[in-house]
Amino acid sequence: MTGVALEAHAVTRRFGAFTAVDTVSLQVSPGEVVGLLGANGAGKTTLMRMLLGLLPASEGRVDMLGGPPNRERRRRVGYVPQNLGLYRDMTLAENLDFVCGTYGTPLPAVPAELVRYADVLVAAMPLGAQRQAAFLAALSHGPELVLLDEPTSGVDALARAALWDTIRAQSDAGVGVLVTTHYMQEAQQCDRLLLMARGRLVGQGSEADLIGDTRALAVRTDDWAATFAALNAAQVPVILDGRAVRVADTDADDVRRILEQAGLAATVTAVPATIEERMLVLARGADRDGARSVS
Numbered sequence: 001m002t003g004v005a006l007e008a009h010a011v012t013r014r015f016g017a018f019t020a021v022d023t024v025s026l027q028v029s030p031g032e033v034v035g036l037l038g039a040n041g042a043g044k045t046t047l048m049r050m051l052l053g054l055l056p057a058s059e060g061r062v063d064m065l066g067g068p069p070n071r072e073r074r075r076r077v078g079y080v081p082q083n084l085g086l087y088r089d090m091t092l093a094e095n096l097d098f099v100c101g102t103y104g105t106p107l108p109a110v111p112a113e114l115v116r117y118a119d120v121l122v123a124a125m126p127l128g129a130q131r132q133a134a135f136l137a138a139l140s141h142g143p144e145l146v147l148l149d150e151p152t153s154g155v156d157a158l159a160r161a162a163l164w165d166t167i168r169a170q171s172d173a174g175v176g177v178l179v180t181t182h183y184m185q186e187a188q189q190c191d192r193l194l195l196m197a198r199g200r201l202v203g204q205g206s207e208a209d210l211i212g213d214t215r216a217l218a219v220r221t222d223d224w225a226a227t228f229a230a231l232n233a234a235q236v237p238v239i240l241d242g243r244a245v246r247v248a249d250t251d252a253d254d255v256r257r258i259l260e261q262a263g264l265a266a267t268v269t270a271v272p273a274t275i276e277e278r279m280l281v282l283a284r285g286a287d288r289d290g291a292r293s294v295s
């Protein structure tokens with residue numbers, strides 16, 4: 001298809017006085033993989049459900065495959081929800097039968113890695129295989145648009161790479177893909193990124209666009225736990241990556257002073273910032289701006 005596959009115009013969703021999604025506009029074009037990044041609770045799932053028409057928007061409008069999202073248009077969409085959307089008390093083969101029966105499409109070829117699970121209850125399959133099965137079911141009817149809600153959550157690196165191969169194959173075939181994740185490393189797999197914090201879209205573009213001139217510091221220390229605690233207590237945007245302590249968007253002298261006052265020895269070095277650090281800076285900005293204030 002040509003044009004825009006999915007478009008949201010200033011969509012907002014309130015639950016009572018709480019604003020879960022706040023005036024978000026976005027577009028997904030055919031053949032494009034758009035990553036929707038955000039911490040837990042940022043509003044990604046709520047937004048995705050509104051985009052699909054599964055949850056009414058409080059305000060704003062969605063165009064999906066050329067019109068408002070309805071049952072007819074949803075038939076042309078592949079959706080993998082966070083809970084995978086498979087019947088856990090049915091086997092893989094039964095799930096595929098059911099989905100293909102519903103869409104009136106032929107059964108898909110089951111990839112070699114999944115064949116052994118054909119007669120296994122979904123609940124008894126390993127999580128990586130469950131996720132792969134959910135992809136197979138969601139893509140079996142040849143959708144024009146695919147929405148994936150944290151599709152690689154909880155799977156190992158190998159299974160994650162295989163799932164991303166499947167996502168890329170879809171976009172190569174001209175399908176527009178919107179994928180949510182809170183794994184910042186997955187940002188590199190996307191053509192374009194949208195960053196959400198506290199219900200708002202706080203940035204968009206390529207990974208390099210988003211990182212922009214954000215600065216970061218690597219803090220080398222023998223006592224990573226105390227170092228992290230001291231910086232966190234000083235309300236510095238600090239990240240613990242394994243045992244590596246990193247700080248975003250802060251002056252090196254300020255970090256040195258905080259650690260000196262806490263009696264901690266450390267070396268502080270400027271390093272290129274990561275998307276996760278940029279995300280942290282933007283999320284703190286959204287906090288300061290009072291996003292999600294009661295309407």
Ligand SMILES: Nc1ncnc2c1ncn2[C@@H]1O[C@H](COP(=O)(O)OP(=O)(O)OP(=O)(O)O)[C@@H](O)[C@H]1O
Pocket residue numbers: 015018020038039040041042043044045046047182
């Ligand atoms: N039905 C509901 N009623 C009230 N609050 C809700 C409802 N659904 C979601 N929320 C709230 O809206 C906010 C956004 O939730 P949402 O699930 O969209 O976030 P998310 O970014 O998808 O997070 P996660 O990565 O944990 O799935 C959260 O604070 C959540 O508690």
